[in-house]
Amino acid sequence: MASYLLKKIGQLVPTLLGVITLVFIVIRLIPGDATSAMAGDSLSGDALNALRTRLGLDTPMWQQYLNYWGDLLRLDLGKTMVTGQSILGLIGDALPITFVIALLTIAIACVIAVALGTIAAFTAHKGKKVVDNVLTWIAMLVDLMPSFWVALLLMLLFTLTLGWLPATGPVDFGDPAALLKRIALPLIVLCLGQISTIARITRTSVLEVLNEDYIRTARAFGMPQLRVVFRHALKNAAMPIITVAGLAFGGLMNGTVITEFIFSIPGIGSLLIGGIKMRDYTLVQNVILVYSLLFIIVNMLTDILYRYMDPRVKY
Template sequence: MVLYSVKKLAQMLLTLLGVITLVFFALRLIPGDAASALAGDHLSAAAMAELREKLGLNQPLWQQYLQYLGHLFQLDFGNTITTSLSIKGLLSKSLPITVLIAICTVVFSVAIAIPLGTLAAYLANRGKKMLDNALMWLAMVVDLMPSFWMALLLMLLLSLSLHLLPATGPISFDRPEFMLRRMALPIAVLSISQIASLARITRTSVLEVLNEDYVKTARALGTPSLAVVFRHALRNAALPIVTVVGLNFGHLLNGTVITEFIFSIPGVGTLLVNGINSRDYPLVQNVILVYAALFILVNILTDLVYKKLDPRVQF
């Protein structure tokens, strides 16, 4: 386990270095820079050159890259170019909101999708194809719906028409009841597609396990069918499900970018969109770095869950 952890840590550092390098140079291929975004079209060439020098944008790319790496090694994320605010301070306020939305989405989707997929597998195994096909077709249709379209639809229905949930407003941890109502729509939008895909994976995994000999033996011993499915088959079919849940968490971080922007959630996704629009290189680089670190961390935790679910798994 110790050797595995060391290898994973080394892979994580190399992956983050690759992400940092790719994002750093890719951002500078985009036409325009932070000075152009700040100055607009009315600044003279001399004033523009002075502004670029002040912002450090006139230095060679390799020098800017080495300076950025030096600051990262010191865990110094620096300040935003456009507002001069501390990036670490901005992340400390926005990251808990994004992580909370992602965790709530995973918990909500798992609580619905796994029983739904397991029930579909049970129905298919018992020969009730019509109900099984209906559940899977519904999941497939929902999975194909674009998240931004679903966000607008739920906003129109639940917020503007029925006035059940707020679509805008401040988010404060001091008022948890209002915060949960405020985040209910984003969580619902992100959960719908997660539920659909996870239910189909669960159905396939459990259906394969239901044909194993130990399941037939448990049924022959008189164990109730639902107990066999949920107590024995589901546990042995859990590894593919855990894999999908871990990958979905990483995709959720991407999905929150659009969802947070639509619902005006002050999370990391909103920071990223604002940074891209203003060509704020340090902000965009560090936000993507945080996204990459979270994604890698979730994958490591998924591997550890493998070992907990099945002691036969070797790293």
């Protein structure tokens, strides 16, 4: 276990180095810069150059790169170029919102998707193709629906027509009931996509396990069908499901840009888009740095979970 963690930490350094360097270069290749976004048409000539000097954008790119690494080594994420706000504070405000939405999404999606996928696999194994085909086709159709289109339809139905759920407004952790109503529509949109993917993976994985010899042996001993499927088959088919769920959770933790934008959710995705629009180099670089760390940590936890789910897995 210790050697595995050391190996992962060793892989972390070149990964982050590559991500930081790539983002640093690419964000500066976009036409315009933070001074142009801040000034608009109000500044030009010497005034614009003075603002660029104050922000440190008049120095060569290699010098900016070294300065950024110097700040990182001091664990200083700095302030945004445009508003002067603390980047650490902005990320600290946005991350809990994204975390709550991601955690609820993956939890709800896994419960529903694993049940549907297992039922589809069981019916397919029994030769009842109708139920299996219906569930599979529904999952595929849901997976093909664009998230922005689903979001707009849900807003039209539940917000504008029925008036049940708000599509915008503050995200208040002090009022759980209001919070759940506020994030209900984003949760539905995100869950639909995750349910379809996880259900199809679950079906395939469980169907393969149901043909194994030890499953036939369990049936021969007279074990109930549900116990055989959900206790024995599903447990041994869990590895691909954990992999997909872990990757999905890592992706959700990094923000769902379209969904957050449509529903005005002040999460990590919205923070990143705001930084890109304003050409705020410092904000974009540090948000993507946090993205990378979160994704690597989630993958590491997923790998560790493998060992507890299946003792045959070695680190």
